[in-house]
């Protein structure tokens with residue numbers, strides 16, 4: 001029997017509950033479809049940071065490298081560990097070390113989910129550059145705490161990084177409805193974003209079958225609200241993609257539905273799958289976190305691992321569940337009840 005080895009990092013807050021829920025769905029569908037998942041849990045979290053001074057052990061990346069994929073819940077416990085520390089100590093090092101340069105985030109409404117918009121018929125795939133740009137971590141602070149304090153943070157855009165994410169976007173558009181929206185702010189950011197636009201333009205001639213349009217981030221934010229049906233694949237930088245995908249989550253009914261896949265397209269290292277949402281400390285002990293974003297992320301993981309039928313069945317089970325009105329409104333149903341409903345829809 002084929003076995004996929006999965007590293008599970010539940011993380012903080014609601015991360016533990018949604019990962020447990022998704023894992024039960026993944027294990028069930030694996031049994032039904034005749035393959036196995038071997039899960040190993042790593043309790044790396046803000047508690048690890050408090051205990052050891054680091055979010056993961058020094059050998060953490062090398063430990064993860066041996067797995068076929070990683071399923072992550074959520075990271076962050078800002079009351080005790082600054083978000084800038086937890087994010088730069090776990091999530092971002094994994095994305096960068098494993099060259100997971102394409103962060104794919106699908107935005108569409110599941111049946112029965114009432115988004116805030118009149119528009120219902122949208123199906124957007126947002127692709128966020130995931131290893132450089134505004135999240136490069138290049139910068140510093142001097143004269144801290146004085147009137148002369150200076151903080152500098154430099155965005156880094158390399159030709160290799162920009163070209164490969166745009167190529168990935170063009171390829172995805174080709175597999176879908178053939179439309180690519182490239183997002184920048186090149187009127188204001190006249191070096192990096194003009195460069196991004198130039199690379200977009202240069203690559204467009206290699207993909208004559210893809211209709212490519214460049215948008216400014218502000219115009220794209222408005223379009224996602226006013227005319228989301230007009231969009232197919234969006235490609236954006238690390239920060240812009242992060243912001244636009246919270247907007248995407250909002251129009252698809254909330255962060256409880258927003259899934260993501262951090263993909264290493266060359267498969268030289270494991271890819272990582274995680275809900276877009278964070279650890280939600282405010283609801284962490286209430287048992288009401290919606291596990292659907294993590295379950296959907298699990299489906300993306302199975303698809304990446306070649307288990308297409310199992311991935312499709314999970315998406316059908318999610319749709320059957322929401323069509324019954326289960327899990328469709330924040331806080332309405334308990335995590336366990338939503339998970340049970342998805343599991344029974346798999347039968």
Ligand code: GGG
Nearest residue numbers: 073074075274275276277278
């Ligand atoms: N589910 C992953 C998670 O905890 N995300 C929280 C977060 O703040 N992520 C920042 C990012 O994706 O850049």
